[in-house]
Amino acid sequence: MSRGALLVLADGRFPAGGHAHSGGAEAAVKAGRVTGAASLGDFCRGRLYTAGLVSASLAAAAVLGVDPVELDAAADARTPSPALRVAGRKLGRQLMRAARATWPSGELDALAREFPKGAHQPVVLGLVARAAGLGAEDAAYCAAYESVSGPASATVRLLSLDPFDATAVLARLAPELDLVADRAVEAARRVVELGVDELPCASAPLLEIGAEAHAGWAVRLFAS
Amino acid sequence: MIATGVRATARIVAREDGRGGTALPVLEGDGPLALRRTRATGSEARVMLVGAMSGPLGGDHFAVEADVESGARLRVGSAAATIALPGQAKGESRYDVRIDVADGGELHWLPEQLISVCGSDLRVTTRIDLAGSARLVLREEQVLGRVGEEPGRLTSRLTLRIAGRTVLDQELACGPGAPGGWDGPAVLAGHRAVGQLVVVRPEFTREPPAARMLGECAALAPLGGPAVLVTAVAADGLRLRRVLDEALASLG
Structure with missing residues (x-):
């Protein structure tokens, strides 16, 4: 693996459109559930062990060569909220555009043809990691980190939270990021042997419900 | 003395009886899982799950299997809430539900709540396999702890195949012991009851709600397919x- 490529892919400035999404933080702030650094930390921890673990496992399994079409269907089954399915595919398509320019690959071209409206972002992320010469663990880390870094930076804007405090939240989650990335890679290895039912399916009811509420707002700062 | 949990499997098979009704050729309770046929309405057979003992307690492994064959109609309820309790046996208890509904079959699966009592440790799995034209209404409700009490550990997986x-x-x-953040603002945020309702109707293919x-x-x-959650x-x-x-009433 190339540690340099990992930094390029994991960089928040990688032009894949993630900055336009709050990972559910905007809905949670509006509902009064996230009000500062402490509740942001709880929010991110809950998201990490649910949506983050699922995304990381999908991405790792894609790196290990599991059929992306099956992974995409498994992502749908783990995402009952239509608003989140739309957001996941939109993010997948944007990542695909950026990655095909950065790490051109036949596999990415094939996936883009299969899903003209976009495949789920973690599935695309896994194939991008493959194209960049990265491994399953790298992809799992990228997905797990994105699951918390998005809400943290969105909350800086939503609550005018001190960016130092938001970054401290992320730093304190680092050991748990390691744990989730490990579990995701273990799960992805089981998927290779036993099929996509082995993927974790941890759910967060308020992320699902909040995403639907958010999608109905007339005015919002973030797309999801 | 080594305490081991109770193993019990209850089975229901619902079959069209050829006279416009639904027969129950298999209705087998087991130990703590007793089944009672109650009065049918129209073509629908009705079954009540009656807890004959308390539980599941720690180490218990309960299973319920229901097969609704082609054209049969079945409604399953329970007489009381299921209460997950701590037990003398070590380790988690399990409650596994397997549901199969064939083409043209219909199942209403509407048990009372599952209450996760302080100190209990229960893993629930519900696996539903439906044929393409099967119909389903399924409700799952989990209450975390009795009034004013901390909940036990509860893990519940719901899988629907069509x-x-x-x-x-x-x-x-x-x-306690669940991955971090479960009671935080992304997951439950202090709510002590969580539930899901699954409704599957073939006509949702044409007109999804x-x-x-x-x-x-x-x-x-x-959801993908003729289903809503x-x-x-x-x-x-x-x-x-x-x-x-x-929610169910609003679907007509």
Whole structure:
């Protein structure tokens, strides 16, 4: 693996459109559930062990060569909220555009043809990691980190939270990021042997419900 | 003395009886899982699950299997809430539900709540396999702790397959020892009741219900395939039931 490529892919400035999404933080702030650094930390921890673990496992399994079409269907089954399915595919398509320019690959071209409206972002992320010469663990880390870094930076804007405090939240989650990335890679290895039912399916009811509420707002700062 | 849990499997088979009704050629309770046939309405057979002992307790392994054959109609309820309790046997207890509905079959699976009592440790799995033209209404409600009490550990997975395709696969873990953040703002945020309602009707293929909010803390979402899912959280079991009942009524 190339540690340099990992930094390029994991960089928040990688032009894949993630900055336009709050990972559910905007809905949670509006509902009064996230009000500062402490509740942001709880929010991110809950998201990490649910949506983050699922995304990381999908991405790792894609790196290990599991059929992306099956992974995409498994992502749908783990995402009952239509608003989140739309957001996941939109993010997948944007990542695909950026990655095909950065790490051109036949596999990415094939996936883009299969899903003209976009495949789920973690599935695309896994194939991008493959194209960049990265491994399953790298992809799992990228997905797990994105699951918390998005809400943290969105909350800086939503609550005018001190960016130092938001970054401290992320730093304190680092050991748990390691744990989730490990579990995701273990799960992805089981998927290779036993099929996509082995993927974790941890759910967060308020992320699902909040995403639907958010999608109905007339005015919002973030797309999801 | 080595304490081991109770193993019990209850089985139901519902079959068209050829006279416009539904027969139950298999209705086998087992130990703590007793089954009672109650009065049928029209073509629908009705079964009550009656807890003959308390539990599941730690180490117990309960299973319920229901097969609804082609053209049969079955409604299953329970006489009381299921209460997950700590037990003398070590380790988690399990409650596994397997549901199969064939083409043209219909199942209403509407048990009372599952209450996760302080100190209990229960893993629930519900696996539903439906043929392409099967119909289903299924409700699951979890109440975390009795009034004013901390919940036990509860992990509940719900998997729905229609015509061999998985359209829903979700697991919720909560209580002491569950992965971090389960009671935080992304997952339950202090709500002590959480529930899901799954409705599958072949006509949803043509006219899928639109996604919508049902108050502040519940949402109805069309899944891939002819299915909708209502996800709800509430302060308590009563409020949760009200939301899920209203959701079902709104689907007509």
